[in-house]
Amino acid sequence: MNAAVIKxxxxxxxxxxLRSRLILIVYILPTMIIILFGYGIRMEVTNARTLIIxxxxxxxxxxxxxxxxxxxxxxxxxVTGMSEKEALKRIKQARxxxxxxxxxxxxxxxLHGEKTEIGVFIDGAFPVRATTMENYVKGVIFNAADALLxxxxxxxxxxxxxxxxxxxxxxxxxxxxxxxxxxxxxxxxILSALLIVKEKEEGTIFNFFSSPIKKSEFIVAKLVPPxxxxxxxxxxxxxxxxxxxxxxxxxxxxxxxxxxxxxILISLGVGILVSIIARTQxxxxxxxxxxxxxxxxxxxxxxxxxxxxxxxxxxxxHIYPVMYFNHIIYDTFLIGQGLDSxxxxxxxxxxxxxxxxxxxxxxxxxxxxxx
Amino acid sequence: xxxxxxxxTKELIGFFRSWGLVAIVLYSFTLxxxxxxxxxxxxxxNIAVGYVDETGGGMSRKILSRLHMPEFQKPxxxxxxxxxxxxxxxREMMVGLIFGSDFEKNMKRYGHAEIDMLLDSxxxxxxxxxxxxxxxxxxxxxxxEIPVEVKIHKLFNxxxxxxxxxxxxxxxxxxxxLGVILTAAVFVxxxxxxxWDIMLLMPxxxxxIILAKSFSQVVVIMGGVVIATGIVLFGVFDVPINxxxxxxxxxxxxxxxxxxxxxxxxxxxxKSMLQVAQLSILIMMPLIFxxxxxxPIHAMHPLLQDLSLISPLxxxxxxxxxxxxxxxxxTDLWSYFAGVIISGSVLYFYGFQKIxxxx
Numbered sequence: 174m175n176a177a178v179i180k181x182x183x184x185x186x187x188x189x190x191l192r193s194r195l196i197l198i199v200y201i202l203p204t205m206i207i208i209l210f211g212y213g214i215r216m217e218v219t220n221a222r223t224l225i226i227x228x229x230x231x232x233x234x235x236x237x238x239x240x241x242x243x244x245x246x247x248x249x250x251x252v253t254g255m256s257e258k259e260a261l262k263r264i265k266q267a268r269x270x271x272x273x274x275x276x277x278x279x280x281x282x283x284l285h286g287e288k289t290e291i292g293v294f295i296d297g298a299f300p301v302r303a304t305t306m307e308n309y310v311k312g313v314i315f316n317a318a319d320a321l322l323x324x325x326x327x328x329x330x331x332x333x334x335x336x337x338x339x340x341x342x343x344x345x346x347x348x349x350x351x352x353x354x355x356x357x358x359x360x361x362x363i364l365s366a367l368l369i370v371k372e373k374e375e376g377t378i379f380n381f382f383s384s385p386i387k388k389s390e391f392i393v394a395k396l397v398p399p400x401x402x403x404x405x406x407x408x409x410x411x412x413x414x415x416x417x418x419x420x421x422x423x424x425x426x427x428x429x430x431x432x433x434x435x436x437i438l439i440s441l442g443v444g445i446l447v448s449i450i451a452r453t454q455x456x457x458x459x460x461x462x463x464x465x466x467x468x469x470x471x472x473x474x475x476x477x478x479x480x481x482x483x484x485x486x487x488x489x490x491h492i493y494p495v496m497y498f499n500h501i502i503y504d505t506f507l508i509g510q511g512l513d514s515x516x517x518x519x520x521x522x523x524x525x526x527x528x529x530x531x532x533x534x535x536x537x538x539x540x541x542x543x544x
Numbered sequence: 545x546x547x548x549x550x551x552x553t554k555e556l557i558g559f560f561r562s563w564g565l566v567a568i569v570l571y572s573f574t575l576x577x578x579x580x581x582x583x584x585x586x587x588x589x590n591i592a593v594g595y596v597d598e599t600g601g602g603m604s605r606k607i608l609s610r611l612h613m614p615e616f617q618k619p620x621x622x623x624x625x626x627x628x629x630x631x632x633x634x635r636e637m638m639v640g641l642i643f644g645s646d647f648e649k650n651m652k653r654y655g656h657a658e659i660d661m662l663l664d665s666x667x668x669x670x671x672x673x674x675x676x677x678x679x680x681x682x683x684x685x686x687x688x689e690i691p692v693e694v695k696i697h698k699l700f701n702x703x704x705x706x707x708x709x710x711x712x713x714x715x716x717x718x719x720x721x722l723g724v725i726l727t728a729a730v731f732v733x734x735x736x737x738x739x740w741d742i743m744l745l746m747p748x749x750x751x752x753i754i755l756a757k758s759f760s761q762v763v764v765i766m767g768g769v770v771i772a773t774g775i776v777l778f779g780v781f782d783v784p785i786n787x788x789x790x791x792x793x794x795x796x797x798x799x800x801x802x803x804x805x806x807x808x809x810x811x812x813x814x815k816s817m818l819q820v821a822q823l824s825i826l827i828m829m830p831l832i833f834x835x836x837x838x839x840p841i842h843a844m845h846p847l848l849q850d851l852s853l854i855s856p857l858x859x860x861x862x863x864x865x866x867x868x869x870x871x872x873x874x875t876d877l878w879s880y881f882a883g884v885i886i887s888g889s890v891l892y893f894y895g896f897q898k899i900x901x902x903x
Contacts, residue, residue, distance in 0.1 A: 194819070194822070195818075195822075197822075198822050198825075198826075201826065202825065202826075205826065205829060205830070206829065209829055209830055209833045209834065210833060212844070212845060212848065213833035213834055213838055213839060213844075213848075214833075214838050214839060215838075215839040215843055215844065216586065216668065216669040216839075217668065217669075218843065219843060220842065220843065222842065261699075264699060264870070265866070265870045265871065265872050265873075265876070266866075266870075266872060266876050267862060267865070267866055267870060267872075282691075283691055283692070286691060287691070288691055288692075288693060289691065289692055289693070290692075290693045290694075290695055291692060291693070291694050291695065292695050292697070293694055293695065293696045293697065294697050294699055295696065295697070295698050295699065296699055296700070296870070297698035297699050297700045297701035297702065297704055297869070298700050298701060298709065298865050298866075298868075298869035298870055299709060299840060299865075300587065300701055300704035300705060300706045300708075300709050301586045301587060301669065301704075301706060302840065302843075303698050303701070303704050304587060304673065304704050305669070305672070305673070307696055307698065308672075308673070308676040310694070310696070311694060311696070312676075314692060314694050315683075315694075318691070318692045329655065329656045329657075329686045330607075330651075330656075330657055330658070330659060330682040330685060330686050331656070331657075331658050331659075331682070332658070332659050332661050332675075332678055332679055332682060333658045333659065333660050333661060334661040334663055334675055335660070335661065335662055335663065336663050336665040336671065337632065337633075337662060337663060337664055337665060338664060338665055338666050339665040339666050339668055339671070340665070342665050342668040342671060342672050343668060344668050344669075346666070346668070347666060347667050347668040347669070367818070371818075453817070454817060454818045454821070455729075455817045455818070455820075455821055456564060458818075458821045459568060459821075463571075463576075467579060467583075470584070471579075471583040471584060474635075474667075475667075476584060476585075476586055476667075477584075477585055477586070477667070477670070478592075478635070478638055478664075478666070478667045478670060479635070480591075480592035480635060480636055480637060480638050481588070481589060481590045481591055481592060481617075481638065481670065482590070483590055483617075486583070500635065503635070503666055507666055508633060508635075508666075510633055510634075514633065514634060516634045
């Protein structure tokens, strides 16, 4: 390899990147994704619009209603005497999420030790929220009932739970580190694929075919600019995560950095492979997005823990490199075992293998002639 | 009218000739929606549980036998607390239950015992749900007489199936994305190929050309909507249709115009397909992720809530949700129609003006 040739080629690439607006996408896209998804995905339910129809109007029923009013999870409206039909219509119009109906004679029956029923209707159009809201409502009512019980129950088992890694169960802590894994897979791949396909589409690739530059030199020259540019993104994304989203960082920064650099190489390898198939830039973009976004979301452990997967999805998760990277990233942010854990060492080795394999495969398949 | 139809036909023929585009549209309206619907599952299911049992069986076994599919995998025994904790730190198990050696003794003597639980709460939603499941299981096991019965009805989707909702939301996102990209592509390709100038030489009102070109892409999108709704939503995922299907198609038709309006704007400011792609991604992503497809609007940051008021996708998604799941009557849908039509006409008109200036 000739260092001077590579240097000249890299300089040319940088100049072109700066001149075309492609440089914008290098820094705007990752930041935009992390901000939008980071704020845009909220599984936690707050301010669920709750309508309580208190047909009893007694002290106990009022106390119960007030418990809902004082919770940050509910945005409570307490009314009396609204008909069930009218209230259900409000759910249909998407003006109410939860409807709680306390029947008349509620207190009287309770004091006599008779069974009573509270009716709860939940808008199930948004399934995860519906389940979460259901649990919240149950929790509030059982707590209130428990406080009323005079005699402590027999055979009581309680769970003494320790939430590890994400004590407050924040959505930001759960989602944002996974987004870094998604972004660093998608963005460098798009850029490296475009840098090569652009020359194909504009016909300038013939300069490469006819010049004495070697294939390896060409590839190095094409990969170094995206690698350097996206290395800066490693730090930018870290900053957004820890400063904007206040995700704690408990592990080793060196491990985070090293793993991210290796992971960018994997992404560049994907980019080369795409550039071999694609002839036009638009196809290159669409193809890269299709093959990176789906594993980045589905098989990354971000939305669904890997340990909960079964069957094919478990196998697929182990095929894509995202899972290995995200394991290390979640460890550096939330868990902090670092290289003490054998699993992290193994996964890091797997990432190195992927990087070498994909880039070698890409270089092997690329042809330096007109096909 | 004849000219208009001829222009639309010309564009449609052009569309069907570029097989790459046809393939992308077909993929997006079928497989992409299928993968999203089938793949994205956010309810806690199939949770990996490990346990350490120092009691020697009996009660702990009875409790463990209540952990079963679909919520839990078969509990895995561990020999020591250290081994269990290591496995959780390596994220192989999500839940670790520890039955201490005095578990049964406490129960017999005091009528009260504790189970220690280690919970990997990295995935906040699933962890929270796992905790709730387990609490319900032990509550059920302890015979507590609570005189209040809570009758919960989850309306419209009683089993809380995520796939139906995800598939619908993905279809709406696909409509947005393709509506913009296809429309922009139709114009920019002519710019790139230089056939734009030939268009201008034709003795036809340029406004008619713009209208026909964008209308042809609306037709393509509507074809995709019919395929996706019929085959994927109803055929594969069995999505309920509690409202009127006609209302949904009408709303989609207006919305397709809205997104093609954005496409016109993108086409006006882009010189090449590459810029179209970049710009569409930059415009689409905020639109899709702040639309309520992932998180309902009223649960978002107040600033984002205000911003979403100008997004046509917000009205489209809420409207479609209401039609498919809530079964809202036609008369109660007017606000969604108004939202889509008003924001849509503003966007379309703006794009129309912007691209019209090129003539």
